[in-house]
Amino acid sequence: MLFVVVFATIFTTSRGYDNGSGSALPIMGWNSWCTDDYCGLLDLCFEEEIHEIADAMVSSGMVEKGYRLLELDDCWSDTKRDANNNLQADPARFPSGIPALVEYVESRGLILGLYTSAGDKTCKYNRPGSQGFFDVDARWFAANGVKLVKADNCGVSGGEQEVFTNFSHYLNATGVPIIFSTCEWGNAEVWKWGASIAQMFRINQDHLPFWTFNLTNGGQGSKEIIEVMSNPDIGGSTVRFGYADPDFLMTGISSMTQTESETEFALWAMFGGPMIVATDVRNMSDWKKSVLLNTDIIAVSQDALVQPGRRVKGAANGPQVWAKRLDNGDQAVAFYNAGDVDTIDISVSWDEIGFPAGCNVTARDLWAHSPVSGSLVGGGVAKNVLPHGNKMWRVTLAN
Numbered sequence: 001m002l003f004v005v006v007f008a009t010i011f012t013t014s015r016g017y018d019n020g021s022g023s024a025l026p027i028m029g030w031n032s033w034c035t036d037d038y039c040g041l042l043d044l045c046f047e048e049e050i051h052e053i054a055d056a057m058v059s060s061g062m063v064e065k066g067y068r069l070l071e072l073d074d075c076w077s078d079t080k081r082d083a084n085n086n087l088q089a090d091p092a093r094f095p096s097g098i099p100a101l102v103e104y105v106e107s108r109g110l111i112l113g114l115y116t117s118a119g120d121k122t123c124k125y126n127r128p129g130s131q132g133f134f135d136v137d138a139r140w141f142a143a144n145g146v147k148l149v150k151a152d153n154c155g156v157s158g159g160e161q162e163v164f165t166n167f168s169h170y171l172n173a174t175g176v177p178i179i180f181s182t183c184e185w186g187n188a189e190v191w192k193w194g195a196s197i198a199q200m201f202r203i204n205q206d207h208l209p210f211w212t213f214n215l216t217n218g219g220q221g222s223k224e225i226i227e228v229m230s231n232p233d234i235g236g237s238t239v240r241f242g243y244a245d246p247d248f249l250m251t252g253i254s255s256m257t258q259t260e261s262e263t264e265f266a267l268w269a270m271f272g273g274p275m276i277v278a279t280d281v282r283n284m285s286d287w288k289k290s291v292l293l294n295t296d297i298i299a300v301s302q303d304a305l306v307q308p309g310r311r312v313k314g315a316a317n318g319p320q321v322w323a324k325r326l327d328n329g330d331q332a333v334a335f336y337n338a339g340d341v342d343t344i345d346i347s348v349s350w351d352e353i354g355f356p357a358g359c360n361v362t363a364r365d366l367w368a369h370s371p372v373s374g375s376l377v378g379g380g381v382a383k384n385v386l387p388h389g390n391k392m393w394r395v396t397l398a399n
């Protein structure tokens with residue numbers, strides 16, 4: 001018990017910037033980006049489709065499980081500002097306008113998030129960016145009931161800390177609590193200052209809908225992003241109200257298999273960042289539901305202690321063990337096989353996750369939703385972890 005108290009004291013002291021927008025836990029939701037395979041070309045972003053998504057988030061059980069954000073990415077706005085210099089919705093896509101959309105999604109228990117860029121244009125199709133209009137746009141978002149603003153980096157030519165701090169200032173000056181989501185791709189070591197101005201801050205290039213992909217400038221697969229997460233400076237930068245953001249979950253999109261999507265979901269939950277799904281959630285397959293609606297793993301993501309998980313064992317291409325401290329003194333442990341070929345067993349000693357050496361524990365398998373059997377004195381072995389796959393346990397110290 002003393003152990004629990006000591007950890008709770010040491011690790012709950014740092015906090016991010018609570019602007020009253022309800023970000024005490026990592027936000028969960030849905031975003032329109034990459035809802036096709038090509039990210040931006042045919043994404044779901046017409047009024048009728050968005051209504052269907054909101055409805056599906058309710059009927060599938062997503063809203064009940066905590067997915068409460070519905071966010072439109074670089075797709076919703078017109079290519080020109082209106083006569084008063086305000087942003088406006090693309091009339092062909094959203095003929096009823098943004099306030100009506102807010103009303104619709106809020107009637108379904110969701111909040112609406114919208115995208116802009118902190119530069120002079122957005123990243124696709126040169127829609128207007130917010131540069132030079134931070135005050136105008138902040139007031140427009142606030143007046144229209146938008147509860148999250150994602151600010152991209154296209155058209156920003158350096159000086160990100162100052163630019164995004166400035167935008168944050170204008171959003172907060174509206175007096176309306178709005179979640180600020182920065183998307184400056186991890187430039188300017190955002191993990192050192194992001195949590196002081198934003199409720200979530202992107203730490204990396206775009207997550208492309210692939211397991212592995214390493215485009216130096218432009219995109220990464222799940223595997224490469226997990227490596228970014230393993231950097232202790234970046235991983236450790238999440239605090240309550242300020243979450244390091246590894247980008248969207250690409251569950252089942254493009255070539256992402258069930259095994260890979262499970263690992264992505266498990267590691268994102270361990271990392272403790274936002275859990276925002278970019279996939280069509282209408283008519284989800286059973287396996288997609290089994291991933292996105294996994295209550296045991298969602299509980300790890302949404303744990304009240306808000307401790308980022310960390311890699312405690314292993315390296316880039318091999319077996320790895322990740323651990324995350326939880327509010328009741330338990331730890332979540334993910335056994336991850338980053339290899340491409342062999343199915344392997346992965347072991348851990350409890351002292352490697354910070355429990356006393358030689359201790360006994362009980363464990364629950366968070367994918368099988370059942371107790372882990374066999375001896376767990378001193379450590380545990382996750383059997384038959386598939387290539388790109390994971391096992392995830394919740395480990396409780398035995399009395």
Ligand code: GLA
Binds near residue numbers: 124
């Ligand atoms: C950038 C961002 C993505 C997405 C697109 C939209 O690439 O990093 O998350 O918003 O722009 O064009």
